[in-house]
Amino acid sequence: xxxxxxxxxxMRDQMEAVRxxxxxxxxxxxxxxxxxxxxxxxxxxxxxxxxxxxxxxxDNLAFPLVLAPLIWAALxxxxxxxxxxxxxxxxxxxxxxxxGGLIASRFIGQAPVTEKAG
Amino acid sequence: xxxxxxxxxxxxxxxxxxxxxxxxxLLYAVVLTGTAAVFAHEIGAxxxxxxASRSAFQTPIDARIRRLAAITPPEYxxxxxxxxxxxxxxxxxxxxxxxxxxxxxxxxxxYYQLDNAGRLRRTVQGFSEDxxxxxxxxxxxxxxxxxxxxxxxxNPWGLLLTGILGLAMxxxxxxxxxxxxxxxxxxxxxxxxxxxxxxxxxRHSVAGTWSLPFAFILAFTGxxxxxxxxxxxxxxxxxxxxxxxxxxSEAVFGNPGTPDPRPIAIGNxxxxxxxxxxxxxxxxxxIAIENFGRADASITTFHxxxxxxxxxxxxxxxxxxxxxxxxKPTVGTRPSAGGTLAGIMxxxxxxxxxxxxxxxxxxxxxxxxCYVTFTGMRLWVVRxxxxxxxxxxxxxxxxxxxxxxxxxxxxxAAAFLVAMPIGSAVxxxxxxxxIASGAAILAGALVRSNETLTRLLKGATGxxxxxxxxxxxxxxxxxxxGEAVAAGQPxxxxxxxxxxxxxxxxxxxxxxxxxxxxxxxxIVARAVDA
Numbered sequence: 001x002x003x004x005x006x007x008x009x010x011m012r013d014q015m016e017a018v019r020x021x022x023x024x025x026x027x028x029x030x031x032x033x034x035x036x037x038x039x040x041x042x043x044x045x046x047x048x049x050x051x052x053x054x055x056x057x058x059d060n061l062a063f064p065l066v067l068a069p070l071i072w073a074a075l076x077x078x079x080x081x082x083x084x085x086x087x088x089x090x091x092x093x094x095x096x097x098x099x100g101g102l103i104a105s106r107f108i109g110q111a112p113v114t115e116k117a118g
Numbered sequence: 119x120x121x122x123x124x125x126x127x128x129x130x131x132x133x134x135x136x137x138x139x140x141x142x143x144l145l146y147a148v149v150l151t152g153t154a155a156v157f158a159h160e161i162g163a164x165x166x167x168x169x170a171s172r173s174a175f176q177t178p179i180d181a182r183i184r185r186l187a188a189i190t191p192p193e194y195x196x197x198x199x200x201x202x203x204x205x206x207x208x209x210x211x212x213x214x215x216x217x218x219x220x221x222x223x224x225x226x227x228x229y230y231q232l233d234n235a236g237r238l239r240r241t242v243q244g245f246s247e248d249x250x251x252x253x254x255x256x257x258x259x260x261x262x263x264x265x266x267x268x269x270x271x272x273n274p275w276g277l278l279l280t281g282i283l284g285l286a287m288x289x290x291x292x293x294x295x296x297x298x299x300x301x302x303x304x305x306x307x308x309x310x311x312x313x314x315x316x317x318x319x320x321r322h323s324v325a326g327t328w329s330l331p332f333a334f335i336l337a338f339t340g341x342x343x344x345x346x347x348x349x350x351x352x353x354x355x356x357x358x359x360x361x362x363x364x365x366x367s368e369a370v371f372g373n374p375g376t377p378d379p380r381p382i383a384i385g386n387x388x389x390x391x392x393x394x395x396x397x398x399x400x401x402x403x404x405i406a407i408e409n410f411g412r413a414d415a416s417i418t419t420f421h422x423x424x425x426x427x428x429x430x431x432x433x434x435x436x437x438x439x440x441x442x443x444x445x446k447p448t449v450g451t452r453p454s455a456g457g458t459l460a461g462i463m464x465x466x467x468x469x470x471x472x473x474x475x476x477x478x479x480x481x482x483x484x485x486x487x488c489y490v491t492f493t494g495m496r497l498w499v500v501r502x503x504x505x506x507x508x509x510x511x512x513x514x515x516x517x518x519x520x521x522x523x524x525x526x527x528x529x530x531a532a533a534f535l536v537a538m539p540i541g542s543a544v545x546x547x548x549x550x551x552x553i554a555s556g557a558a559i560l561a562g563a564l565v566r567s568n569e570t571l572t573r574l575l576k577g578a579t580g581x582x583x584x585x586x587x588x589x590x591x592x593x594x595x596x597x598x599x600g601e602a603v604a605a606g607q608p609x610x611x612x613x614x615x616x617x618x619x620x621x622x623x624x625x626x627x628x629x630x631x632x633x634x635x636x637x638x639x640x641i642v643a644r645a646v647d648a
């Protein structure tokens with residue numbers, strides 16, 4: 001049975017309006033939940049590969065390890081508060097791809113990442 | 119102040135409420151035991167009647183370590199860790215680094231336990247994760263710390279769980295800040311004569327707002343500690359060192375140098391401890407010896423932060439000659455931004471950077487966090503109880519955990535004081551907590567009204583807390599106030615007074631509640647909506 005034939009036009013319009021809103025809401029939940037965790041873990045693994053080592057040659061290791069909870073929180077609140085869900089997805093995807101690419105190139109290249117203390 | 123749009127504020131209110139209600143009960147357990155664990159060392163001294171006040175490192179240790187090294191099999195003499203145990207006794211762990219059955223790096227060796235007179239009391243052999251468990255004289259403080267660190271769930275799951283709780287607290291703290299429309303007004307608004315629930319809401323808001331920076335720091339540092347070893351190190355090691363955790367550890371914590379395996383006797387350790395005390399003004403908390411008995415041996419002494427500083431201190435000595443080489447950061451080989459940031463995480467979390475004063479402030483703010491977590495959950499339930507009667511079970515659960523947990527903790531302390539003299543404190547401290555928790559759950563299921571349940575649990579907690587100083591003096595044979603103060607341990611008397619005061623406060627609250635008529639749900643709901 002075709003439900004649309006028996007649904008008043010005004011209700012159909014409301015349902016059409018609700019559907020994308022619900023989809024956006026789920027997209028936001030996915031980006032704030034598993035999305036933020038995955039991107040934070042990728043950043044944790046990828047940041048040591050481009051951060052400078054600093055005076056003791058360990059800043060690139062220490063900063064991601066220490067700041068990991070704040071990185072996750074930043075991604076979480078960005079996903080919750082940014083009015084544009086597309087921008088949230090774009091930022092998350094860019095961070096994921098850049099750091100994921102760095103990790104992949106590291107495994108292919110196997111170059112050392114620790115710097116000698118200067 | 120941050121001004122959010124209406125729908126963003128609504129989203130933040132939902133995030134604040136759900137982050138608290140989904141994990142709030144476990145978070146409350148972690149924060150409450152963490153608050154008590156700020157004084158874990160003092161609780162250990164109070165409960166076991168420790169009256170020695172001189173650090174093990176202020177007494178001669180060199181001859182003792184040489185004697186122990188002589189009876190230790192050569193394969194375990196690769197490194198040694200020295201630290202204080204019990205009543206200023208000395209723990210000595212001779213070990214070597216190796217991989218466990220799962221291929222993860224660990225330490226295997228022999229752990230010697232000496233009393234403060236240097237007598238060998240116990241020897242345990244095995245992997246580090248198996249041999250460093252609670253002892254009869256520190257079962258109570260170990261129980262508190264273990265509950266706080268991993269809720270007694272086996273690692274790595276326990277650490278992951280408390281790490282997630284830390285993130286939930288971080289979310290609650292940040293969203294709590296964002297949803298304040300009138301931050302400065304809220305800090306000072308306490309309507310004492312209003313409806314009881316409005317009073318509760320004001321108190322939640324005031325306590326939460328004042329302790330917001332502290333909640334943020336605790337949640338951030340706490341989740342860092344939980345995730346550091348369980349996720350952070352393996353992930354960074356995988357990316358930067360091809361999965362070699364030991365290489366990462368060596369890069370961050372190691373003392374690089376040219377290997378020289380020639381056998382040379384270790385330098386005079388008494389000279390090292392005396393020099394370290396002279397340079398820092400206080401005894402080390404931990405001493406690590408690498409390449410024990412070799413020409414390239416190194417000795418590192420670790421100390422609490424100096425006065426007016428927040429970063430811990432460590433000193434490096436040449437192991438073969440006991441000559442001072444340099445002060446080094448606790449993380450990294452030379453001072454760096456990353457090393458300093460990682461180094462201050464411990465003092466910021468434990469509040470041990472300014473002696474008893476910072477510990478007292480951390481305890482007070484931790485208590486405020488417990489109050490905020492508990493009242494937050496109650497307000498959430500009360501707001502929705504009128505809409506959904508099925509939430510009555512959640513209100514009951516919040517009461518059972520909120521008041522049952524302190525009851526379980528004082529019951530475990532009482533059981534420790536009774537069981538310690540007969541040598542079974544490790545078993546009974548945990549068993550008493552479980553029995554008391556079971557009794558609180560049973561009361562939650564059987565008692566009709568929530569108010570009666572609250573009074574019952576508060577009264578029981580107050581009564582047991584009042585008994586603790588008596589049990590310590592009579593059953594556990596602990597020192598009297600005069601003896602404790604004379605021995606330089608006034609903290610024993612201070613904790614006695616604290617338990618009596620807490621007991622009287624709980625019983626007084628129970629008595630006041632008996633005089634107050636029950637709150638009716640509709641009034642409560644209207645008050646929350648107001």
